[in-house]
Amino acid sequence: MKAHLRRAVTALAASALALPLAACGGSEDSGVRMSDDITVGLLLPENQAARYEKFDKPVIEEKIGQLTNGKGKVVYANARQDAALQMKQLETMVDDQVDVVILGAVDAKAIAAGVEKADKAGIPVVAFDRLAEGPIDAYTSFDNEEVGRVQGEALLKALGDKAKDGQIVMMHGAVTDPNAALFKKGVKSVLDGKVNVGKEYDTKEWKPENATANMEEAISELGADAITGVYSANDGMAGGIVTALKAGGLGKLPPITGQDAELAGVQRIVAGEQYMTVYKPYAPEAAAAAEMAILLARGISLGAIAQADVDSATAQDVPSVLVPVVALTQDNIKDTVLQDGVYSVDEICTEKYKDDCAALGLA
Known part of the structure; x- marks a missing residue:
């Protein structure tokens, strides 16, 4: 941090x-x-x-x-x-x-x-x-607009010079949550005109299973290989998105954003299944x-x-x-959730993630 x-x-x-x-x-x-x-x-x-x-x-x-x-x-x-x-x-x-x-x-x-x-x-x-x-x-x-901007900037960084080569899917939060509108406003201020948006969703009740269903529809309509990145407004939905992408047969997952630095989200970042989360x-x-x-x-x-x-x-x-807030990626896990005592190394680096943690110098 x-x-x-x-x-x-x-x-x-x-x-x-x-x-x-x-x-x-x-x-x-x-x-x-x-x-x-x-x-x-x-x-x-x-x-x-x-x-x-x-x-x-x-x-x-x-x-x-x-x-x-x-x-x-x-x-x-x-x-x-x-x-x-x-x-x-x-x-x-x-x-x-x-x-x-x-x-x-x-x-x-x-x-x-x-x-x-x-x-x-x-x-x-x-x-x-x-x-x-x-x-x-x-x-x-x-600062919820800033959360969206941080997510958008991270996704652009991950896409690099190929930002407009394919299509991204945008998975926003629930319309009943005013924060979701602010996240959306912030991320769009960064991404508009710089990426091609293939599908965009407001996800009912923020539920991961609804994000999975939305993502399955996006894969069906766009084709898995055409999806080069996914904006997910939070970590729970990112987990649902990963589920759909894996079931869709992708060998290598595209960069996926998140928010909340949930333990499962941090572990997906360690494993390379999720690109970033917003640490709040x-x-x-x-x-x-x-x-x-x-x-x-x-x-x-x-x-x-x-x-x-x-x-x-x-x-x-x-x-x-x-x-x-701050963007959390593989590069700063030590300086954020570990340093602040949100999680311990043992909590993050369970048996499933030990090799990935070792590769990042966490275990």
């Missing part, structure tokens, strides 16, 4: 511990709640991607504990990609009078009525990772969500942490924290 990125990530993570505690010193500020007895509702969108329950949830829970001297409580629910279920979960948390909600929306538009209900009840909502609509109070995510440092994103939630619950301004303002379709100038 580049030094400037690591410094930014480290500084942001450190701020999640320091700022609320420092801010609490201002007891004379009107409206500031000094109690550590804070209940945070945590709503995450799905469990298809490993990141939400493996990385985000534990970090948020740990930070909430640290920021409340162990007295804060996290009430958790996962919507399992079901927008109607998530609405019920949010409504239950509002009815139970949690102090603040961290919300990773399944469907950014559909959840707006629930956010409105929370707002009317005086419960602040932090939009986490996905920009939910409605009167949200804060937002933390990654989850800890500082989750820490920022925890910090903003506690600040809001205490009635303290977000000015010290929110370095940006973001507009949604229904809210303007939402205080936001946007965390930088």
